[in-house]
Amino acid sequence: MAEELVALNPGTRLADTWTITRKLGAGMFGAxxxxxxxxxxxxxxxxxPVDTKHPLLLMEANVLRSLDSIRDGDGKHxxxxxxxxxxxxxxxxxxxxxxxxxxxxxLVGRGIDDLVRExxxxxxxxxxxxxxxxxxxxLRGMHDKGFLHRDIKPPNATIGRPESNELRLIYLIDFGMARKYQKEDGAHRRPREMTKFRGSAKYASISAHLRREYSRKDDIESWFYVLVELFVGVLPWAKAGDKEAIGQRKLRRLDEQQEVRQQAIMELLEGCPxxxxxxxxxxxxxxxxxxxxxxxxxxxxxxxxxxNRFQEHPYDWEVGRRFTDQRQVQSAGTQRPGGGQGGGVNQARSAGGVHPNK
Structure with missing residues (x-):
């Protein structure tokens, strides 16, 4: 479909500057x-296409040009x-x-989804x-510039290119669904009463499933689901079915019954520190x-x-590591099938933020 929309042959020249070499792939609405x-x-x-019903590139360019002004370490992503x-x-x-x-x-390198599959x-x-x-x-850099991503998932993260010596650098990509959440004066926009679903069902936040306005919280919730999946290999709703069924599984975390809430949390955190x-x-x-x-x-x-003395470097793709063994986590209170929540689930958030178990 994407190739029928915009098909460019090798050698095509655009803006008197860029010459097409070859097709790399296809996105949601274009090549x-x-x-x-x-x-x-x-x-x-x-x-x-100029007449597409869902234009994405103007927003993507706007976001990238804003992010290009980040002067601290977050801008490298x-x-x-x-x-x-x-x-x-x-x-x-x-x-x-x-x-x-x-x-x-x-250019960036390979996607995290491909690397974790390998x-x-x-x-x-x-x-x-x-x-x-x-x-x-x-995400911190993007949020501090006033933008929400709204589609955090492994395919939207990549490593850098080996030619640039960036195998250990992670990039966040694909900003077509991004939205400005700050007004010109820096104030937060007021939420709309109802919005369309944005993102990917597997990683979408609870608020996204409820068609509520996105905020920074929702990007971070999606990020947390990615963290859990990269760590244990699966999310509890991975085979739940369609978007609505997945949303219902996540909503159990907000159930009126404490037992249901605790069970939902335990299922999500099973195998995690x-x-x-x-x-x-x-x-x-x-x-x-x-x-x-x-x-x-x-x-x-x-x-x-x-x-836990986990070794961050080298990353798995640098040495071709594969994991099929059951991992052992030393943190006290590690989530266990059929067990309690551990110290982390019930630990209150203090004014100073999130704290590891002492």
């Missing part, structure tokens, strides 16, 4: 191409927008001209946590406008690495 400029700089070009323009192709069947938009971005469905503890810390830092419980508690208790405590979440993850 992605490898291109190069006159200085032999290779880049990725995304395309979409985003590729650069190199160009934004339009072009036209001729339909060979009808002879009619079809206009399209394009965005040119710096690793046997889950990463080693050190790699899972290391990747998640970098993703969280990327108990400290994951304190992180989930922090996320679930966030209000709509509240800033997540990114720094404390990172501190907890660093504590888990140190306490």
């Amino acid at each position: 992605v191409y490898l291109c190069r400029n006159d200085q032999a700089l290779e880049a990725a070009m995304k395309t979409e 985003f590729c650069r927008c190199l160009d934004l323009g339009s072009g036209a192709t001729q339909d060979p069947a009808t002879g009619q001209s079809k206009e399209f938009r394009f965005i040119v971005m710096s 690793a046997g469905g889950r990463f080693s503890p050190g790699t899972a946590i290391g990747v998640s810390i970098q993703l969280l830092n990327a 108990s400290e994951f419980g304190s992180m989930l508690k922090h996320i679930d208790e966030l209000t709509f406008e509240e800033r997540p405590d990114y720094e404390s979440l990172v501190t907890v993850l660093r504590y888990i690495l140190a306490h």
